[in-house]
Amino acid sequence: MPISIKSEKEIELMRESGRILAKVLDEIIGMIAPGISTLDIDKKCNEIIKGYDCIPSFLNYNGFPASICVSINKEVVHGIPNKSRILRGGDIVSLDCGVIYKGFHSDAARTVAVGDITKDAGRLIEVTEQSFYEGIKFARAGHHLNEISEAIQKYVEEHGYSIVRELVGHGIGRNLHEEPQIPNFAQKRRGPRLEAGMTLAIEPMVNAGRYDVYWEDDDWTVVTDDGSLSAHYENTILITNGDPELFTLSKG
Secondary structure (H helix, E strand, O other), X not given: OOOOOOOHHHHHHHHHHHHHHHHHHHHHHHHOOOOOEHHHHHHHHHHHHXXXXXXXXXXXXXXXOOOEEEEEOOEEEOOOOOOOOEOOOOOEEEEEEEEEEOOEEEEEEEEEEOOOOOHHHXXXXXXXXXXXXXXXXXXXXXXXXXXXXXXXXXHHHHOOOXXXXXXXXEEOOOOOOEEEEEOOOOOOOOOOEOOOOOEEEEOOEEEOOOOOEEEOOOOOXXXXXXXXXXXXXXXXXXXXXXXXXXXXXXXX
């Protein structure tokens, strides 16, 4: 499948989808505190998304039963909300969410602290976020996809962490997952040449220990093989002839 180039009208719809998602995540992050369940988070997320007359991208996607993925500590991604999973002070929690606005998806993730966390946990979150920004320095027309991947891996490994291999970013638009796949680690080939109008979801997943992961029995929740902490950061972006536009970044 070729990588789709979005029209101006499609870009505007994706821009609005991303703007709404940024607001959803801001509200969800604002409720994160010790004592709430991951199911509480999901219920609130679903309510907020529907309040914007949008559809949750994740709900029932390939059978996923919730509107948001909530992954705690060693959980890398795809944690299923559950009333018995209670956030505790010192946890880190990854929130991964998407919305559909007038047929167009946006996708973003943040890892945040629950109360006071260790300095090491805070550093993992910071490095994961910054690795995204290191990668998108190359997210502009004329560069190749692998330049993004290389930059993310280099930054993560320079800081003593490892980048997950089994999960990657992706194109996005009318479908939640479109071409191309976007690894967060270097490939042997340069990958496709980036063109203005491409829309991508770039999402480093960074482990404090080894990069190995496994799927739990629910076939969704991905956890670190060695039990180390993991963090996740993602935005939906637009490739332009200059700096990329970040659709899902809060405007403050």
